[in-house]
Amino acid sequence: MNIFEVRGGKKLHGEITPQGAKNEALQIISAVLLTPEKVTINNIPDILDVNLLIELLGEMNVKIERPNRQTCIFQADDVNIDYLHSEAYKKKSGKLRGSVMFAGPMLSRYRKAFIPKPGGDKIGRRRLDTHIIGFERLGAEFTYNNEDGFFHLEAKKLKGTYMLLDEPSVTGTANIVMAAVMASGTTTIYNAACEPYIQQLCKMLNRMGAKISGVGSNLLTIEGVEYLGGTEHTMLPDMIEVGSFIGLAAMTQSNITIKNAGLEHLGVIPDKFKQLGIAMEFKGDDIVIPEQSLYEIQTFLDGSVLTMYDHPWPGFTPDLLSIVLVVATQAKGSVLIHQKMFESRLFFVDKLIDMGAQIILCDPHRAAVIGLGRQQNLRGITMSSPDIRAGVALLIAALSAEGKSTIQNIEQIDRGYQYIDDRLKALGADITRL
Incomplete structure (x- = not known):
């Protein structure tokens, strides 16, 4: 079984192009x-x-x-x-x-x-x-x-x-x-x-x-x-990769340009990440995520806590809720993640809690995330990838964490993301496949 060894806490920089759409x-x-x-x-x-x-x-x-x-x-x-x-x-x-x-x-x-x-x-x-x-x-x-x-x-x-x-x-x-x-x-x-x-x-x-x-x-x-x-x-660019790279840039406080992102086919994805406070610029078909020291989760107009949930298109894709959840752990503010479609998709949050994240798993479908606002960094641990999207969410957490993380069962990540370690290394990530 292959594993990733990740030494986090490094800011990344450069351009990355999404693969063709898996789905x-x-x-x-x-x-x-x-x-x-x-x-x-x-x-x-x-x-x-x-x-x-x-x-x-x-x-x-x-x-x-x-x-x-x-x-x-x-x-x-x-x-x-x-x-x-x-x-x-x-x-x-x-x-x-x-x-x-x-x-x-x-x-x-x-x-x-x-x-x-x-x-x-x-x-x-x-x-x-x-x-x-x-x-x-x-x-x-x-x-x-x-x-x-x-x-x-x-x-x-x-x-x-x-x-x-x-x-x-x-x-x-x-x-x-x-x-x-x-x-x-x-x-x-x-x-x-x-x-x-x-x-x-x-x-x-x-x-x-x-x-x-x-x-x-x-x-x-x-x-x-x-x-x-x-x-x-x-085939179109993979919108799930695009969302993953937006989250990666925010979590690692990096300046990253996503080339040929297929903007006209992304629907509400950019808007949902903006609700987490992530700044981005659109240049042609590219998305530029500037380095941000802090991003703040919006509230609803009445001041109540933001809820993010999946919904059939043109609603928000369930494949990105794992990414949103991990990105929220370092934001300022709170958000309720409601995964309606799959009852086991939030069962990776115990690993994030072990890393120092403040998350309450309410039930198989809902998790409340209290953002740390970068007052406390996540810490590296040994963990296993349960599915494709949770695996990449954990990889993003590891890249932002202090110290070394070991991610097992990375075949799950390879099922959905091509050459992910090589592409992240090109941005300056310290990641090794063993």
């Missing part, structure tokens, strides 16, 4: 199964989760050319469907929740799919109900086989229909859209997720020949077509 990549790469023609994808993040998904496609006989680590050319003209029902696929895909995204394209093109029990972060329940119910509405039959541990989906024919999703699930919406693009008739999806990643997927599918309207809203209309062709697609 977009898992959808976009799965969509190559919809056509036998070549699909070229650019700005692919070179991270464990994405590389594992690409490996799975290769084992399904999808032809893959990788001229560089950020570009792949896929051609799914000879897919081995039976591999999706094998023990080898079950074992490998069980490590990666993103493998569930194969179901929609496989149903759409081959009228059958197999879904193993999903893997990924241990952050609480992540149900598949929205996916399965959407597939059933389109005409697929769903069964679970206790013997092989797979969900089985089959459809003699997929037919367009109206559906009101019980939740605006991003992966659920993406999967249903991919299943519906070659169904007969018209599919209407209300309460659809409308994140930039869903917009990107819909735009890519439309370039392939799909007929999707309402892109960017929560009401999608899909007219089924008989065939999809090849295309080229470039």
